[in-house]
Every structure is written in structure tokens, then in C-alpha cells.
Amino acid sequence: MLDAISTLSLLALLLGLGLGYAAIRYQVKGNPLVDQIDAILPQTQCGQCDFPGCRPYAEAIASGEAEINQCPPGGQEGVDALAELLGVDTLSLNQEHGETKPKRVAVVDEKVCIGCTLCIQACPVDAFVGSSKVMTTVIAEECTGCDLCLPVCPVDCIDMVEIKPTIRTYVPDISELAHA
Amino acid sequence: MLKFKYNGGLKLENPYPVDEIDLIRIPLPDKVILPMQQRIGNQARPIVSVGERVLTGQIIATIDDQRCAPVHASISGIVVAIDEHVYAHKSGLKGLCVTIESDGKDEWVDTSIGCTEHYETCTANTVYNKIRVSGIVGMGGAGFPTHTKVRLAEGCHTLIVNATECEPGITCDAALMQAYPTKVIKGIEVLLHICKAERAIIAIEDDKQEAIAALNKFCNNENITIEVMPTKYTSGAEKILLKYLLGIEVPTGKFASDVGVLCQNVGTVVAVFDAVVENRPLISRAVTVAGSAVKESKNFQVRLGASYDYLLSFVDVKEGSHKVSMNGLMMGIELDSTNYSVSKNTNCVFIDQLEESKPTKECIRCGLCNTVCPVDLLPQQLYWYSKSDNIDKAIKYNLLDCIECNCCSYVCPSQIPLVNYYQYSKALYKQQVKEKQQTENARERFEFRELRLERNKHERAEMMEAKKIALKEKMAKDKAQKAVIEAAKLVHGSQDDS
16 A cells, blocks of 8 residues: 555655656747748738738737738748638738839939938848948848838839849749640 | 660651751851850859850850859850740740840951860860860750760770761751761760760761761771661760770669760760860851751751741742751750740750641550660550559659650650650659758758757746856845944944044
8 A cells, every 4th residue: 555655655755756857858849830930921011911020920820810811922832721720710911011023122222312221220131231421232032022122212213123033043834745 | 887776766757858068157147145054054144244245155154053054155245135035945944145236247256265176285174174164065955065074984995976866857967977077076075084084985876977077087086986787766865875886884873974984966076176285165066957848958057046937048948838847856845936946955956847646545555666766665554654653663763864865755656745744754853852942941940949949948038047047146245244334333433423
């Protein structure tokens, strides 16, 4: 009788210690669902979803505050992917938040730019470089085409230019190969 | 005799046989159009302006990129335009080109500076730089800059000179070897000098007996061997050649240089000779003009940038509408017109009579494609995955190892253009990888910005707090001082009164 009680108590103690250690050691920090949602979002950081960036939107989706169809840059494919991840019925993209546009990049007309640096402050990914009262320009590879620099520019010297395919980025069209 | 073998491949007849192969020099073209975007690397930037006079061999465009070779003027004359032209590429996209109108003088830049035939006295680095500034790229069709390839293969044990020319119908390498056997041998010696390989193997197919005889006659270097191989299509692909000649299989994602082999096309070797010994940059190349609509196929040594129409004016083209293609029937591409110009990697222009193409049918899963694939892939499986946009799966089945040799499409009884599907998948994969990288960058940058803004806010708050405290202290100090002064004044006043 005593043997059984002491054995079980010891076992309970040891396992409890083990579990307690594991809970601290392998604790999941943050909400893993937010990371998974964030991985699907296009990281344009444009704020068209009414949240200040992709991660805040991911958090809002995870907590049920936002719908999954508020991201125009992600397009319908993005909405479908989110629906699949969350196991909910897919929705069609909410047009109120804007429409899906082809990938674009900001180009500064450096002759017109007055170097007010407002765009530097507005850019969510620090793609602008420049000097106060001189001029700014865009690091094209880092620009996500979010349009956030357009409204702040006082001299309207930023243009959003569509990225055209080049010989090196060309993807052939296989729909032409469809069988006769 | 070859000890090794590879699976698959095809035995293909030359569709345009000729009695005698000859390399014909043709007069200078009136105008050349030189593309700034070469097959690999970033687009070169023109360093000349419209209206400027240029000399033959002068660098007209360059870029600071290891994967890009400079572009030289191929004739002397006036730069008449720097604008966009449609490239001879399957996309039909436009790219920047420099157009030079000839003054007919062919006045060269100073070619006396350099290594000359005493290149052995030059260091490997000097010779390497000479190759780099001479704008040499792989002349077999891939167009990889030779200087980069040589640098990557530093410390290699074997130099393979690819003279297989296994694409049926192309004879420009054979013509080049027959015309300049000494240049080939000397060029190999130059490459051996810089890459420090112990031996060189010239790989050549047995249908080029005249070229073999010519090379044998002039080759008296014991480190250079001539390996005659049976004529079989895709033997000339670099990785297959390595397997065939040396029994070395290049792992996925690696190159010949990773297994200690430098592989160069014979045309490239001749270009190296011209650059290092004669100090002449790459401004011309051998091009085969053939096809069922051409009465007799010919090889021309032509200046780069000359138009196809100019080349075709030297052969008899039959009447009627034609199909134009470049770089071979198997691995080449079809073009919509002859309105293109010869670039560094144009090895042939074929003008064929239009034939009614057989309609594409559904795949019947016969598996014939699997038997001819020289790199041991599963073309049928890759086809299904590519067709259904299942790129990840196709990549898992080693799609990236596909050399796009078109053997599978050639034997397909349903005439499915299999390689087009693979090209689509590869391009899409490349795009996806790039987009993923960009997304990752954007996330990182956004998160860092958030962190920075938060930190700035925090720092500002701390600073304000510190200022507040400092101000308070100062005020307290001032107050205390004032009180002391007041007290002193009082004391002073009372003394005065007394």
C-alpha cells in the first residue's frame, strides 16, 4: 500500500518536474498563427487593409477582428490561401480596400525633388535614401510599390512605374501550347 | 576509345549535308546593331554617344559585373542610334542596342599593346584580364563570360575543348577548325597557361574528319589529346561531355569547375587566341547559314551585329515563305523574320521551307521520352507537374538539371513541345524564388523600421524625462541661489541702515 503510494507520488513528482521544465524550455512565444498568416501576406506594407502593415493585419485576422479579404496586393490567391490555412470558406476580395494591381516600383524625378524627406518618413520599408534639402531617391529592389509615398510628396515628383518583364525575367506562356 | 557512356541521346543525321565545309570571309556590313543585353549578366551601359566616331575593337559598352562581358564596336564608323530593338529571343522583347554605320575603312584601335605570341612571359592574371576586356563569352550558344568561367575553374586538372558540335546541321565549328587549326592549338596552350591544367582534351565527333586531320597535323603538344567520339546528339552538352569523356558526373546545382574541369567551346578558344596573341577583341564569329530553303549551306566569318538579311544575301534562298530559326533545330529558337542581327552566341541561321506542323495530341504515357533523356530525368513526370503548375514537385524531380536538349520533344509521338513546359516551369520557379526573397526582405525591413521607431520613441521619452529632471534641478538650484542672494541683500541692507 505504502509502496504504491510512494511510487506513484515519486512518479508524479518527476513527471511534473519534467513537464514544468518543458513548458518553460519549449514555450511558444507569440501566436504561431500570426506568423503563418504573415507568411502568406505579400509584405507590401501598404495599409490598404486599414491596418498599419502586414503583421498588424495578420494579428487582426488571428484575433478575429478582420476579414481575410482585405488585402488587394495579395489578390484572390492570397485570400484563398488564407481561407485554406484558417479552415474557413473563402471570400471574394473586398473591393472597398482597393483592387489588385500589377507589381510597381516608385521612381523619383530627381530634378523636381526638393529634398523634403517626407517620403523617407512615409516609406514602410525604408526604401528611400536621400538628404534633407537636396533630394531623395528609391532603392528599386526594396520598394514594395505600396503607394504610401505618393500622398506625402509636396511637389508630386514620385511616379509609380509598372515593372515590365525583361529577357532575364520573362516567363513563357504555356496556354498557347494547349492541345489542339 | 571511350570507356564511358551516357544514357539516352539521339543519333541524328545532318539535314543539310554539304560536300565541302569552308569558312567564307564576307565583306564588311554597312551597318551593325549590337545588343547591350547579352545572354547572361546585367545589361551593359553604352559609353559612347550618338554621332560619335568609333574604331573597330573599341569598347562601346561595359558594366561592372563579373557575369557580363564588355561590348566592342565590330566596325569603324559613326554611332547612329542607341535605341531599343527586338532581340532574337523567344520572348520577342525589346532591349537596348547600339547601331553603328560603317565608314568602310575598318580602322582598328591600337592592337600592338598586349601579350603577343610571348604570352608565356605574361602572368596568368595579365592574360586573364586581357580575356576579360576582350569581351569573350562562350561561343557555343550559352554565352557565359569566359573570364568568369576561367576564374571559377582555377586549379582545375583538365581542360576540355568542346568541338563536338553535336547539333545537326551546324558546321561553323568544323569550318573554324579547318580554317584555323593552329589558332585552336595555340588558343588551348594559352588557356593551359592560365588555368594551369595538366592536360587538354579536344572532344570532336567522327563526322568531322577534315577538321580532325587538320588538328592532328598541327598538334604537336603532348599535353593535348584529340578524342574522337561517335556522332550522337547531346554529347556536346557540358555535363554530358564530362560524363562521356572522364566518367565524372557533375552533381545537381554544381558546374564543371566544381569537379576540376574547365570546358570551353572551340570557337571560344579561337577567340582567346585572337584576344591574347593578336590583341583583337571579339568582333566577329563563324555562323552557319543553312536550311531546306537554302540551296547550299555555307559558313561565314561575319562581324557581330551584321543582320541576318545581310548574311542571306550571300546564299541562294529559294522563293516562297520560310521558317527562320537560330542556334539549331534542337536547342535553337524559331524567329518571326530575318530582321535580327548576329550576336556573340549566334552559331547558325536556318531558313527552312514551311511545312505543315503536325497537331499536338494528348500524352499517351508511352514513356519514350524517358528513354532518350541524356540526364536521366523523367520528362513525362515533369510534363505533368509543369502543366499543372506544380512547380515544387517538378523541382523535386530535378527539373533544374534539364539541359533543354529537346530529345524528349523530338521523339514524342504526340508532338508535345515538352521543353517549352520545362522552360515555363523554370522561369516561374526563378520568379517565385525572387519574389520570396523580396517578400522576406520587405518583412525584415518593415519589422526593423517598427523596432527603430519604437526605439526612437523610447529614447526621445527618456531624453525628455532627463531634460525635465535637469530643468527641475536647475530651477531648484536657481531658487536656492536666489534665496542666498536675497538673504545676503537683506543682511547687507541692514548693515547699511546701521
